[in-house]
Amino acid sequence: MKIEVDNNKVLFNNGSSIQEIHPFWLRERVDGEKYLDKGTQQRLFDPSSMNSEVSIEKAIINEGFLKIHFNDGVNLKLALDRITSEFSKKDTVIKSINKIKWDSSLENIKNFNFNENFYDSKEMHEMLVSFYEYGFVIIKNVPTENNFIVNFANSIGSVRRTNFGEHFNVRSKSNPNDLAYTTLHLSPHTDNPYRNPVPCIQLLHCIENEVKGGFSTLVDGYTVTENFKKSDPEFYKILSEVKVRFKFTDKSVVLEDWSELIHLDDNKEFKQVRFSPRLDYVPILEKNKLDLYYKARKKLSDLYNAEKNRIEFKLAPKDLMMMDNYRVLHGRTKFDPEEGNRFLQGCYIDFDSTEGKLRHLKRKFNI
Numbered sequence: 070m071k072i073e074v075d076n077n078k079v080l081f082n083n084g085s086s087i088q089e090i091h092p093f094w095l096r097e098r099v100d101g102e103k104y105l106d107k108g109t110q111q112r113l114f115d116p117s118s119m120n121s122e123v124s125i126e127k128a129i130i131n132e133g134f135l136k137i138h139f140n141d142g143v144n145l146k147l148a149l150d151r152i153t154s155e156f157s158k159k160d161t162v163i164k165s166i167n168k169i170k171w172d173s174s175l176e177n178i179k180n181f182n183f184n185e186n187f188y189d190s191k192e193m194h195e196m197l198v199s200f201y202e203y204g205f206v207i208i209k210n211v212p213t214e215n216n217f218i219v220n221f222a223n224s225i226g227s228v229r230r231t232n233f234g235e236h237f238n239v240r241s242k243s244n245p246n247d248l249a250y251t252t253l254h255l256s257p258h259t260d261n262p263y264r265n266p267v268p269c270i271q272l273l274h275c276i277e278n279e280v281k282g283g284f285s286t287l288v289d290g291y292t293v294t295e296n297f298k299k300s301d302p303e304f305y306k307i308l309s310e311v312k313v314r315f316k317f318t319d320k321s322v323v324l325e326d327w328s329e330l331i332h333l334d335d336n337k338e339f340k341q342v343r344f345s346p347r348l349d350y351v352p353i354l355e356k357n358k359l360d361l362y363y364k365a366r367k368k369l370s371d372l373y374n375a376e377k378n379r380i381e382f383k384l385a386p387k388d389l390m391m392m393d394n395y396r397v398l399h400g401r402t403k404f405d406p407e408e409g410n411r412f413l414q415g416c417y418i419d420f421d422s423t424e425g426k427l428r429h430l431k432r433k434f435n436i
């Protein structure tokens with residue numbers, strides 16, 4: 070990738086083709102103090118209200134910078150690598166972290182240790198990278214007083230409040246409005262598939278865990294569905310095409326959203342799984358299609374529930390687990406409340422929190 074100048078035209082040469090860069094694209098990037106507020110890095114002019122028929126009177130390249138004089142009298146000095154980075158069209162911070170596939174053979178899960186300076190530290194950066202690699206991470210020794218989970222979440226980004234509150238207490242109670250608040254076994258599921266948008270990340274903080282059961286279980290929806298694509302392409306296809314209705318109802322709210330069980334991005338690549346078989350309603354389709362759909366869903370359910378795809382472990386008091394609710398399914402084994410207390414606190418944050426923090430730490434430590 071190279072930026073070149075020819076006869077006052079600025080060219081982008083990617084090795085196999087050369088294209089001219091629109092002069093107004095460059096004019097929009099003028100960053101002298103008259104044009105850009107240094108503190109906020111926001112423009113002090115509005116390019117959407119300007120005539121885009123601007124032309125370049127003089128362009129030169131000198132010591133890694135492109136210098137331009139435009140016909141409206143404005144000058145630009147722009148680092149060449151800033152231009153080439155924009156041409157890569159890649160979110161170099163998040164997308165450059167490759168997802169690591171895992172199943173029950175995953176060993177030596179890397180834990181992180183909370184300390185006073187954790188939030189703005191290199192460990193936090195490492196923790197976030199690990200989170201994007203595996204879809205979950207565990208931080209040990211996180212204080213448990215005064216709903217500390219809210220503090221923790223707000224120090225990465227902002228809590229995503231829902232009708233369950235800013236945070237929720239997971240312990241068995243009478244008349245629960247969700248099976249999470251019972252002592253029952255919970256099979257692998259993603260949370261809140263009926264919300265628009267679905268909360269991106271769930272934090273679960275263990276306050277007390279005195280029971281013998283109550284193990285946490287995790288399944289990597291990314292690994293399972295990528296393998297499923299190869300083993301059962303027809304099943305994969307129908308589950309990534311048919312949108313189903315997810316619904317939650319209680320006394321004060323009715324929440325509803327439609328999505329495929331395997332949601333793909335514009336390039337037909339993995340984006341999100343939703344799975345909560347107590348809450349999904351498949352639309353009425355031709356009998357043959359529904360027949361295929363039900364077989365496909367059963368197969369996917371079998372895979373999500375298979376021992377070979379699941380890791381199982383016990384959270385100890387002060388352990389805080391952070392899970393990607395678009396990628397990882399979670400559950401728990403049943404427990405006997407007569408054995409003691411089991412008390413977890415949970416809350417949600419969205420991807421802007423982790424992404425924003427990660428970019429900030431990369432900038433801070435020049436990583």
Ligand SMILES: [Fe+2]
Nearest residue numbers: 249259260399
């Ligand atoms: Fe859940």
